[in-house]
Amino acid sequence: xxxxxxxxxxxxxxxxxxxxxxxxxxxxxxxxxxxxxxxxxxxxxxxxxxxxxxxxxxxxxxxxxxxxxxxxxxxxxxxxxxxxxxxxxxxxxxxxxxxxxxxxxxxxxxxxxxxxxxxxxxxxxxxxxxxxxxxxxxxxxxxxxxxxxxxxxxxxxxxxxxxxxxxxxxxxxxxxxxxxxxxxxxxxxxxxxxxxxxxxxxxxxxxxxxxxxxxxxxxxxxxxxx
Numbered sequence: 001x002x003x004x005x006x007x008x009x010x011x012x013x014x015x016x017x018x019x020x021x022x023x024x025x026x027x028x029x030x031x032x033x034x035x036x037x038x039x040x041x042x043x044x045x046x047x048x049x050x051x052x053x054x055x056x057x058x059x060x061x062x063x064x065x066x067x068x069x070x071x072x073x074x075x076x077x078x079x080x081x082x083x084x085x086x087x088x089x090x091x092x093x094x095x096x097x098x099x100x101x102x103x104x105x106x107x108x109x110x111x112x113x114x115x116x117x118x119x120x121x122x123x124x125x126x127x128x129x130x131x132x133x134x135x136x137x138x139x140x141x142x143x144x145x146x147x148x149x150x151x152x153x154x155x156x157x158x159x160x161x162x163x164x165x166x167x168x169x170x171x172x173x174x175x176x177x178x179x180x181x182x183x184x185x186x187x188x189x190x191x192x193x194x195x196x197x198x199x200x201x202x203x204x205x206x207x208x209x210x211x212x213x214x215x216x217x218x219x220x221x222x223x224x225x226x
Contacts, residue, residue, distance in 0.1 A: 005032035006070055006167055006199045007056055013064030014051055014222075025051050026222045029065070033215075035166070038193065038200040040210035043219035049203040052219070053169050056201065057090055058082035070166065087116060091160030091198075093189070095172040097152045099144040099159075105131060105151075106140040109159045116163050130158045134188060150181035154188065161192045168193060170202040174209070186212070 012029035015022050026048045033039050043049045054060040056067055058074040067074040070089060074082055091112075099108050109127035114120065131140060134154040144152055153173065160168055173189060174182030186209060193200045202213065210216050218226040 003035055004071055005068070006035045006037075007201070008032040008068040009052070009056065009065065010068070011065035012052070012055055012062050012067065014048075014055065014060070015063045024222055026055075026062075029219075029224050031217055031224065033199060033201060035199055036197055037215055038190070038213040039202070039215045039217065040213040041201065041203045041217050041219060042205065042207070042210050044205065047219040048222040049205075049219055050171055051222075053171050053201070053203050057092060057169055058086055087112070087163075089166045091163065091165035091168045093153075093156055093160045093168065093170040093173045095175040097144070097149075097156045097176075099152055099155055101144050104141050104143055105136060105147065105155045105158075108144075108155055109162050112159060112163050127158070127162055130162045130192075131155070133192070134158045148181075149177055150185060153177060153181075153185050157185070157189055157192065161196060161198075164196055165198055167199045167201070170200065172203055172205070174206075 009029050009031050012026055014026040015024050029052060041049050041052060055062050058067070061075060069085060072085055077085065103111065106124065106127055109131055110123040113123035113126055118126065128140060131137065134157060136151065136154055136158070139147060139151060147155065170189065174185050177185060190212060204210055217224060
């Protein structure tokens with residue numbers, strides 16, 4: 001029996017209205033990703049990569065088409081339903097880290113675990129374990145402003161992986177880091193992904209990084225071209 005895709009994009013389109021009229025961001029995007037795959041979405045700035053990622057996560061609504069997440073039609077759910085499904089299934093790594101400045105590294109990673117129903121004790125133990133795995137055992141009580149960019153991104157990756165999501169979405173995860181730090185971050189990302197057996201969809205403009213994924217999709221001016 002064949003596995004069901006973890007994500008299916010079916011005829012996705014996205015239009016927005018601006019001062020000069022309707023602008024098409026995406027048109028007829030169709031693809032599927034199977035459980036355990038590592039998939040890179042490539043394209044120049046403005047090609048629609050981040051828009052696709054937002055639609056796959058249900059953070060934005062499509063103008064056309066639909067997204068099936070583990071068989072669930074995202075856009076058939078209301079906002080609360082999408083948030084609940086996202087909380088159960090998805091981890092997200094942002095280019096800009098998106099850590100809460102008033103929380104320590106440990107508390108930032110504990111947050112999604114507590115929202116998922118873990119007790120404070122369970123969340124603390126699980127968060128501490130994944131932060132140690134990310135090489136941050138000595139930084140648990142540090143606030144984001146006390147951490148380097150690379151350390152903040154490791155906290156963000158730990159936060160994404162801590163709930164053991166079925167699907168990890170990463171938006172230019174090394175875009176704000178120098179080359180050496182970025183390489184270490186990517187090693188960590190792939191290492192944790194292999195260990196947990198989750199599915200990885202990564203937006204990048206870096207061909208070398210994309211080649212580490214088993215599959216590549218390319219966007220050009222809002223269309224899927226490869």
